[in-house]
Amino acid sequence: MFEQLTQLVQQFGQEAVVNNNAVPNEHNEAVLSEAGNSIFSSLQKMASEGGIEKLAGLLQGNNAQDPSNPTVQQITQQLTGSLGEKFGLNNSDAAGVAGSMIPQILGGLVKKANDPNDSFQITDLIGAISGDGTQTSGIMDTISKYGTQFGLDQNADGKLDMDDAIAVTKSSGGIGGFLGKLFGK
Template identity: 60%
Template sequence: MFEQLTELVKQYGGDAVVNNPAVPNEQNEAVMEEAGGSILSGLKDMVASGNISDLAGLLSGKTPIDMNNPVVQELTGKVTGNLGEKFGLSSEASGSVAGGLIPQILGGLINKAQDPNQPGFNISDLISSISGGNGGGLMDAVSKYGGQFGLDQDGDGQVGMSEAISAVTKKSGGLGGLLGKLFGGK
């Protein structure tokens, strides 16, 4: 997932970083790398701390990706602090970079995750990346709620990763369809 995140940071970094006079040109690439790393570590921190409902709301498309979104707020704070600390940017400059990048990057990430035509970017990769490889609470949420939405493929009362992937490949909608079923979408 880090590669996809890095790609999105570069895609959206023009206005927020490159064209930002508060960011010295020689620091543009390093600032974008730090922003991408901070976003990924912020998502991991949310899973580790059990903040799964906000993340689920974001991934399901139920909550707008703006500064009122708790995930956006948390990531903005993290990125702002890291950029200020590592590059000596003012809190205003760091906040401008974070506010310009995070909603666009998260929107792009969710669009890629919901696009069944994105090879190599699926739910197992996303869960693995932000949960440190063990699935953590996100996989628990899939197991807990998945049976209610027809994801329990073998009828054992539990939804494993292979069943979630199988359900995604058998039913239309890809990740967006799966997350919509899990989190109350259409």
């Protein structure tokens, strides 16, 4: 996941960082690197602290591109503080850089993860964010809790279980298809 994140940071950081006079040129690469690290660590922290519902919400539709989304705001604020602290950017400039990059990068990451023609899949994103099996199971618990709202209850028994997963994966291409259906793929 980090490779895809780095590519998106480079892509969307051109205007926000490299072409921005508020960011000294000698800090361009470090600021871009900080943006990628900030996004990744924020998402991991959210998963480890039980913010699974926030992550699931972020991965649906266009939520990742919405600057008013609380998760996007949280990551933007973290990067804003970090840019001020580490690179001496004033709050307004740091907020401008973070505010223009974070929604675009997160939106691009979710778009790549939901693109069936891209080798990067939503399961890669969840695996990278969650790290170990306990957090992955927490994400799966959230999927079970909210999955019926997204049409994943294939046998209409009111719960998500292995029978539903098997039905969706047979028709939708494996666990990636199962998670993809949940996240709007």
